[in-house]
Amino acid sequence: MTGASRAVAWAGVVTAPTVAITVLAATGALAAPTGGLPDPGVAVRVGLPAATALRDVAAALTVGLLVTAATVLPGPGSRRRLPALTNLQRRTAVIAAAAASGWAAATVAMLLLTYANLAGTTIGVDTVAALPYFLTDFDLGRALGLSTAGTLLAGFVAATADRPGHLGLAAVLAVAAVLPLAWTGHAGSTVNHATAVDAQMTHLVGVTVWVGGLAAILILRGRLGDALKTSVARFSVLAGWCYALVAAGGIAGAAVRVPSLAAITTTSYGQILLAKAGVLVILGVAGWYHRRRIIRQLGTAPGRRPFARLVMAELLVMGAAIGLGVALARTPPPDAGAAEAIDATTALLGYPMPPPLTATTVFTAWRPDPLWLPLALAAAASYLVAVMRLRRRGIRWSPARTITFLTGCLMMVAATSGSPGVYGQVLFSMHMVQHMTVATAVPTFLVLGAPVTLALRTLPARIDGSRGAREWLLAVLHSRYVRVLSNPVVVIALFLGSLIGFYYTPALEFSLRTHVGHLLMLGHFLLVGYLFANIICGIDPGPPRPHHLFRLILLIVTFGFHAFFAVSLMSGAAMFAESWYTSLDRGWGPSIADDQALGISLVWALGDYPIAILAVALIVSWIADDTRDARRHDRQADRDDDAELQAYNAHLQRLQRPRVPKSSTDLEGLD
Template sequence: MSSSGVRDTTPAPPGGTAPGADTAVTIGVAAIAGGAISLIIALVTGGAVTAEVIPGLPDSGPLTRWGLPVSTMARDLASALTLGLLVLAVFLLPLPAPEDKSGARPLGAQALGYVRAASWAALCWAAAAAATLVFQLSDISGLPPQEVMGNQLTSYAVSVSQGISLLLMILAATALALFCRTAESASSAAVLVVLAAAGMVPPVLTGHSASAGAHELAVAGLALHVLAIAVWVGGLAAVTFHGLRAGAQDAPVAAERFSRMALWAYAGVAVGGVASAVSRLYEPAQLFTTSYGLLILVKIALFAVLGAVGYVHRRATVPRITETAGRRLFARLAGVEIVVMAAAMALGAALSRTPPPPDDGGVPTPAESVLGFPMPPPISAQTLLTLWRPDLFFAVLVAVMGGLYIAGVVRLRRRGDSWPAGRLVAWLAGLLLMTAVLLSGVATYSMVLFSTHMVQHMLLSMMAPVLLVLGAPVTLALRALRPARRRGDRGPREWLNAFLNSRFSKVVTHPGVATPLFVFSPYVLYFTPLFGMLMSDHSGHVFMNVHFLLSGYLYYWTIVGVDPGPRRLHHLLRILLLLLAMGVHAFFGITIMMQTEPLAMSYYGQFDVPWADSVGEDQYAGGGVAWAIGEIPTLLVMLALLRQWAGDEERRERRRERHSRRGGSDDADMDAYNAYLQELDRRARAQEGPARAERPAPEAPAADQETPS
């Protein structure tokens, strides 16, 4: 019986004894030892545990100085293992062949065992996060851990951003520990993967990255770095254990799939790590002259070693994993890789306790403290084109969306299939518009001027989604992605189909949901304190822009979408929904213009824009933008909708002509109706025949009848 709760009945490969559970235990012990040694060396070198205690000042004590990085490392390892086990169960192991086409797809026996094992890892994750919460408060307050328990800890967890983020992580890990005991289907386990990934993000938003000058680079970079490492480390640990215990049955499939996933994770670790380092170091020389920079150099060296080992895995061990010698080589290389990964994660925990180099630029102005960058010069065409913002989240999003779309088109054309050039142009134009409003000077000035922010909002929610919807990305993906090799298994194409047919997709694409979300969410955002709260935090600002983009995409998908969806609306209903939404949006702009008090003064009142009009006048101009800018997308959507309607009528006419040539009438609908009436008449005659036979003969024939001879 394995530790995952599933009996291993697969015979060992011929030709010798393959490594098994003992090897997995050895690798785990070596990883813990290597991580502990690396953590101790990094903490001592970085000065996190050797800081001089000044008499008279509060000191949390050595237990907190050592306990906080140790609990942080344990939290990171447990969270990575939780995510890795779930990824293995849902995406790397093949699903069993379905017995029928109805109902949810159940997981296989081994995959279900890994989901159950993830519940124990999530429980350890929650415990380590709870310990981190206690040690963190002890470190901030300067009190020993035993003195911060009780009401002080509760108040910290619900009122301070760092405490709230850890509390959210604890709740997510606890929920995972419970739900992993009940999940049975592949879809429910996939939801748990999303929950595990989301549970890792909150502490990232309140750490060193949140205080960095370049918020757009630091926060997104560290979040990408943490998630990619979790997938890489946790996935490798889970796949290695599975390869050591599952024989040659499904191990080659899992290893091959993880090899492709690890390549993406490696790229994510690199991009996120570089972005995080650039946001914390103000000049290249600090890499060699500061403890923080030296720890980064060591992480870079370990990263290069991991890349070399991963290359050997991909070329040498993965193709030979079904052989005994290949499994031994795989176990040795995986063991080295896991130990090096544990050391790298220990360095990450030490970096979180090592103070970054100070900024020699002097005391930041109030605007710099709020915005993360100096107050920009007066707005002009030149500054809009030159003052670009390094927002890593949207830069990566645009690059991935564009790269995957072009790759799909290339795959279609290589196999001789065509793809309309208009759809390609529409998709690229939508990405270009996203780049212009999210990364250029428009993004810079949207942080200080409400009018520019409203331009960004309108283009993101009403113009870019139209172009993206007309690009038909779902149709392209369904045509370009290959079906799963095994019957009943789920690859990217099958997962996309499952999502399109899911209950969630049916709900969010319903006109009764998509239309109110698109039309009324601006009222909820701008006329409540929510707008000021989201503008004051970079992650809130990202959430707001993503909401604009997604709500617009869902709405226009129901109106003018080319991709297949759960339902198709009549063209007249689409026109009515379009006119309704545009009317409500115009009224929204008028409502802003009629405001007597400026909106979100909790944010705009923190700094002064010396070259701009007053906040009230600028917001009046923003209301005018919201009122006027809706005409352009309305005209574009109306033209596309009329063209689609005409195309549908043309296709229907061609079907009628084909039916007519086969002997039917010119109107297929009329033919069907006539056939229906003929069937009713036939049934009536069949029922009338027996009734006539039972009737008594008349006494005399009617005057207009003749007696047969």
């Protein structure tokens, strides 16, 4: 890293807190409070946004360095039998570990300053002593504490990494440590908090990978040599996706918090948001110029200087964007005063109580889920694009697989954005419809679409030892973790144990009261259901599956237990999440007891059609495997003139020949 690059890097780090403090001072947000809690002092009022900006910069560096090392940098070459890290990848991981330490330190400073700001006290011994209380009893403290723990774990894995898989794990942990940051601030307190939290998570992931990855390219460009052009081209594709995530998350978040277009120009929040949008446009133009002009010139030494200058300018602009984001998070949105008029039910649900559930609204109720709807649409679109790629290469892909996969995506949309998503937090019966659809029906259709096989046939392969999407998919498929998770005993334990653990613990109420819990519930049951369906009727490559007869036994035993679980729910007298349902002001529909009885009966009923689909798919797979085995034996017989059958016949003939005595002892035995 040259002296000019180092100076620009430090300038980018300083730019974020400087812009944040300057903007907040200009809007009056740093002024001492005039009422309510006491003034915590200038050090707290100024130090909190500065620490937040430094945390965001360190988080971006950590995530970007790890993602770049795991997916962009060249590997040790394809001739190595054992995967290892190059010196450049190992050096990048060490730098990322150092950045993670700075991230954790800035977050700890944020914890102290945030508590002091909320309590209206200066930083002192009492503030440090109250930190455990803040970490355990406040949502904001728990989120920051969880992020700190994830950061330290990611930094430790990065510092000790000696295999590409370790780099990938560190990158995943770093991205996961970013997500709790979306649960705080305006995203966690707005009325439509589900959309706000999902939009903020999308925005943060895009920003950290994009900004940190670009900084990583600048830091490492002198050591990349001839691989600079290839690495930049790879990162350019990744940056394009990140740009889309940042834009989508920003637009969705603004739509939730800004009530009208007039508020954009008449409020401080809207003006800062407008400035962020302008910065995003500038960065988009710079990215387009990168792809059109700069990347082509990187093959020559003179062409690298314009690239370095443009990247340095981009990083300075990105530092300003991070500062604007910090200022935006500490500026009240235009509709902040409207929160007083919200009723208790709307505050709990995050949206008004839906109308009564009728035979019509079961099919017409619609509330787009901000996370699962885009994911399902993206999965369907990616699948269709891959099928068209195969068709252009003259390879036929089964229409039945396409139909089943798209059906799974459609059912996921219906379960999360249709009436089960609208009424799932209001009625226990609709929660059961959503749960059973996501846990059994959706995974079955997705597995029958063979998405992994399609991805392996269409994703481009790399030959320089680095890992792209295809290489990481193969690495995951052959990892020991997947082998353990694909073990039939483990899958059955997860599938059945999740039901007991979810409905006989506070997990159900946690998923109803918090959006994060709801996301974790859906993600967990979708994954476990996919693992189970993949064992029963999967055709994708991966760990070996048991024999078809054993799969049939597993299917019968599992859904037999499922029926027993439904009976145990019916016979139980306990009410599920009673405090949650009684806190909702629902003036229509059945009573809580009657609705729960209906929901429990649906557990039994909705388990029938998935088992029928799985059973049919298992039988079809069984017959297809037997047919393939027969054809393979026929082809082998044609090649060797049925040598195996001839050898077997000869063996039978030898067994039928009369035994000839070889000695007098044998003759005595015959007598």
